Amino acid sequence: MNINNIMSSLEARHPGELEYLQAVKEVLISIEGIYNEHPEFEKARVIERLVEPDRIFTFKIPWVDDKGDIHVNLGYRVQFNNAIGPYKGGLRFHASVNLSILKFLGFEQTFKNALTTLPMGGAKGGSDFSPKGKSNAEIMRFCQSFMLELWRNIGPDTDVPAGDIGVGAREVGYLYGMYKKLARENTGTFTGKGLDYGGSLVRPEATGFGGLYFVNRMLEKHGIDIKGKTVALSGFGNVAWGAAIKATELGAKVVTISGPDGYVYDPDGISGEKIDYLLELRSSGNDIVEPYAEQYPKAKFFEGKRPWEQKVDIALPCATQNELNEDDAKMLKANGVLCVAEISNMGCTAEAVDYFIANRVLFAPGKAVNAGGVATSGLEMTQNAMHIQWTAEEVDSKLRQIMANIHAQCIEYGLEKDGYINYVKGANIAGFMKVARAMIAQGVI
Structure with a gap:
């Protein structure tokens, strides 16, 4: 090639x-x-x-x-x-x-x-x-x-x-x-439907939940406990919402969220009623985050900036593509970040990804980390085909297992000679091999 x-x-x-x-x-x-x-x-x-x-x-x-x-x-x-x-x-x-x-x-x-x-x-x-x-x-x-x-x-x-x-x-x-x-x-032609007409429990939170299940696996693999770690999130759509909830449940502390106007840093952590406030703010059609700092005086608003300048243990882009660049990557590394994972699609620029890998920072790409959303959509398709609805616990259990399987595939193909796990390489090869073998089996079509 x-x-x-x-x-x-x-x-x-x-x-x-x-x-x-x-x-x-x-x-x-x-x-x-x-x-x-x-x-x-x-x-x-x-x-x-x-x-x-x-x-x-x-x-x-x-x-x-x-x-x-x-x-x-x-x-x-x-x-x-x-x-x-x-x-x-x-x-x-x-x-x-x-x-x-x-x-x-x-x-x-x-x-x-x-x-x-x-x-x-x-x-x-x-x-x-x-x-x-x-x-x-x-x-x-x-x-x-x-x-x-x-x-x-x-x-x-x-x-x-x-x-x-x-x-x-x-x-x-x-x-x-x-x-x-x-x-x-x-029929089950759409996923993300309402619960009253074929939707699946856990689907709105699934991308964020799945992302944290993957990140937790990454940390466990490297002997790191997520409890007590600080987390920087960008955005505050469904993805960041699910990530904030699950990170808090796992014992971490989310300290940033962001919007088109800038980001908020809250040293006390963003959880509970603070998440409820953000959801109310979003549902009102307001996607700016400055009002959060007005509501919670200990928080500080940084206009026009991104949260990657803060000293945190875990950085999780949750907003959109190419939202974390090489300069951001260097700041995170200088501040001692333990783990960076894309919960948004291609959340980091190519230069940022290359920097993380070259400097052996624990990093994983969106196609692995944020697969929990489409995985739960697949589970919704299954429920629709069977004309049943699983409980939230059943869906969440299946989601955990799928994310564990994805992590295992990344290790299988991404483990390098020096012991570093190149999750980008592992995810790309694992996904490619399955698709390529299927294409070969089906002929030239």
């Missing part, structure tokens, strides 16, 4: 798609050695087939606001790879959505889903529509218009969307309601 040739070809085909190209290059670097040990992969051109999505749907979404004005947004669904199961991945509604971001997310999703050991392929979709500041009626009309274009191309054994940034239980409900009406079937 010639990485430079492959990347040059991709850059020529997809100029300017930086996030997508970054994600592909990271995987290629990790798998180069094992790929070259399997001449059957090269003969079948597995890489050339794997780095391109199976298909991309792009469509306009006209919708009418409460004043009667007409708006037009763009919608996408990237069906990346279904070698091991139906396409599976979230929908993101945010002004920043573009094809490069969705292709990177769909590519990552392919390997992440493979790591869960559940039969799910990789996909992603969304729109440059932002629900922020819109009424429920406007969001409903937009979701219905979105689904009018997409419904023929999804289904319980074809493609199962879910939520992501900007797509929560409300949006999933509107999307699924329209799908159900058009398809005339009531």
Whole structure:
């Protein structure tokens, strides 16, 4: 495999798609050695087939606001790879959505889903529509218009969307309601549904919960007890919410959260009623965090900054891609950080990841750490297919086991000669091998 040739070809085909190209290059670097040990992969051109999505749907979404004005947004669904199961991945509604971001997310999703050991392929979709500041009626009309274009191309054994940034239980409900009406079937075509119509317990918290289960395994493997450790989180969506709850349950202390306005540092820890306050703040449509410092005077607000400058034991990016750069990585290392793990997708820049690995900082990538969300979505699909609902304890137990299995796969393929566990390499190889073997078995399609 010639990485430079492959990347040059991709850059020529997809100029300017930086996030997508970054994600592909990271995987290629990790798998180069094992790929070259399997001449059957090269003969079948597995890489050339794997780095391109199976298909991309792009469509306009006209919708009418409460004043009667007409708006037009763009919608996408990237069906990346279904070698091991139906396409599976979230929908993101945010002004920043573009094809490069969705292709990177769909590519990552392919390997992440493979790591869960559940039969799910990789996909992603969304729109440059932002629900922020819109009424429920406007969001409903937009979701219905979105689904009018997409419904023929999804289904319980074809493609199962879910939520992501900007797509929560409300949006999933509107999307699924329209799908159900058009398809005339009531199936597990969406995950992240409400509990009253096929949703799974623990799903809203699952990404954060799973991330902490993985981090705890990492620390235990290295003889470190998570109890008493300080944790920096970014963002405060569902991911950071679940992470804050589980970190506190495991005995750690969360000391930062962040928003578009900056971050808050609370030396007393963010838990209990403080989390409830943040949830109330978020549900009011306010995603800034400065009011937290006004509510809790011991906390300090840092305008326009990121939490990675604080001295903490564990750093967990939970917001969006490339939110932690090389300078942040150097600050964390200088401050003695014990562990960094991406609970957001590709939360660190490539330079930051290289720095962590070169300096032997304990680091794990999003495709392993944040797989708890899609794993629980897979469990929701199973419950829907069986027409049952498991208890929260049953779902949580299965989630713990899945994250333990992912951690074991990372060690199997990521243990290096000096004893350092390269979780990036381990996760990429483990996910790739499963998908590649399935592609070889199914012929050239």
